Amino acid sequence: MDHHQYDIAIIGLGNAGSQVLLAMLEHQGFKDHKILVLDDFQGESLDKTWSFWEKGTGKWDHLISYAWDFGSFKTDDLKLDFDLTPYRYKQLKSRDVIAFAKAKLIDHPNCTLVENRVANVIENTETATITTEAGSFEAKLVLDSRIPSAFFQDTQSIKLQQHFLGWVIKTEKEIFDPSRFLMMDYRLRDPGTTSFTYILPYSATEALVEFTYFSSEIVSNQTYEKYLKTYLSDYLNIESYEIISTEQGNIPMTTYRFEQHNTRLVHKIGTAGGWVKPSTGYSFKRTEKFVGILIDNYLKSKPLDAGMFLKKFRFYDDIMLDVLKHHNDRGHLLFQNLYKNNPIKRILSFLDEETVLAEELKIMLPLTSWPFIKGFFKKLF
Template sequence: MPSTNHFDYVIIGNGLAGLQLALQLSSDSFFDNKQVLLIDKSDKNSNDKTWCFWEKHTGKWDHIVYRTWDKAMFHTSKTALKLSLSPYKYKMIRSIDFYKDAKSILSKKANFHFVLGDVIDINENDLVTIQTKDNFYTANHVFDSRINNTFFNKKDNYIRINQHFKGWTIETDSDVFDPDRFTMMDYRIKDGNQTAFTYILPFSTKKALVEFTYFTPQIVDDSTYDVYLKKYILDILKIEDYTITQLETGNIPMTNFPFQTHSTKHITKIGTAGGWVKGSTGYSFKHTEKKVLKIIENLKLNKLPSKGLYNKRYAFYDKVFLRVLQDENDKGEWIFEKFYTKNSVETMFEFLDEESSFYNDLKIMNALFSFSFIKAFFKTLLF
């Protein structure tokens, strides 16, 4: 237990955002004299999720990357597209490896402290008071990864698409998978006219994560995922005998809800609660890395930590895309087919990383040009 109840920074939530922020603080000598407290109700000792991202060449997380791919497949109902990702690699990190690595590094820092607890209340004055079930703490600044309750009320006009999924890691007795090529999206098995697809990460010729994913406003019963996973494995992969060794489920918000407006002078919302998940894709790992670096820069310049974290241009693009999925959810397969077949990998990834030129943005828009997007564009512009 820490010997004091007051800290320079308190980080609530030891997930992706909280631990990336703590690691960056710990690696910068500017913060060596700052006392940092991390609070989480979980000890983070289980492999509860998987993060994937694309990256050129080597990266700062390579020492914990579980698997990489430089080739991919994309299937629609009628076509199959082989993608070379060069100069990128698609990288996968297991959450348990990330948690262990982060805790190992931070535990060696005398100014970093961990508390197992559930935050039940925060009050902001000149200092921020954090109340847990067992104790209270004060801080000069709090980084809070808890989603504001107003997001769940749904009494507004913001778009909310659920990226919800269930994945099975399966093992077979025979060689089935190509371990050098993952499947980004496969639309050959669908649930009616909804946007739903299968995602495959092969770890070897006999082992892979097979995940059935929806991009829909509503969610489904747990048994529904099982139906389509079984159907895909039997009808598409032609596998009759296999063992399920691990399960993974999740629900990632794809939304234009203004999470960032809930940050204040002394409280900065981070992670999903700060709008760090890209609205149109659900990817968050590299976006988190960039936003953490911006926060560190702001802190060192004595600026508001949340200053400059958000790009209005890409937020508008995401909103148009989400509006199409909300109004015409059956268009998902068509959208992604145009996106992947009419653009280079580099153009797509730069756009999704929010690093593209306006010229390349126009190329992306041209590929998706349709009446559905025209309607969504003007609805987004006017409302």
């Protein structure tokens, strides 16, 4: 059994694990660190798409699959087209990001890859012991992307799920505008739920079409498929199409405080660390920001999550989740008011947690329906 000691062990080479590893390999502060990465690559992480917005060019542009300069938002009462400038909406294939990180890892003399599932992590006095079928490993710090079991047992936090089924379809006729993606279309909804259609067009005849819920309970595959078929036939007037591939996911949207599981030797990252934006389910660009904070904190010997979670934005997220939890049938109205009363640049900046109070008031005040006010005071007191 290998008991070699590493400075840092990263469990999971998904979104968070890949970004942490690449950032460390690019930073001079880690040039002498011995890094261990453990992943059995048996999950669904290789078959996901990661979408995000950012201003101008970014560090991932060499891996980008598609990008859009324009977007749309629709309800029965509102049709909004917007220019994203100075932002662009971009899509990555998880397989490409992970392959890029894996290649960098294999080529680095101070890195070791163990393609095995982690069975257990035990904290000792100075190191943590990581047990796998390939042996045991010691690390001074473990960055762990496995969701703690306590999360699934918790009954106090609000727990919504962004769950969806998407089809990449190919049509005979030119249907889509490849320069414009559809953020949310609430014209077709599952009654009593916050549910919508999301479209990423790849060409005039090819697109990813997803039916998505923000809700407490998941639905059957037959339900997703029913709404996808209805949307394609009744809203896009598509008579014939081929399903090229499918994508299905479930992202937690929760008030649960994942950082409570961080210890001196084991730190949770990614979804397991609460890095998913609770009110939207977006995580890729947020992870990039949190990775920068984590690395800076590590090199300065500060708590690794210091400065990650800003209280006022966590407060806003908690309110939004409270409203969606208790008034799920009104979610489309909440988002309609958000998009109707704010330019897209302000909305994206707010979701990136980069706005000032004056901007935040402009975001929040139009949402002041009775459910929203009730949620506000519930969280305030």
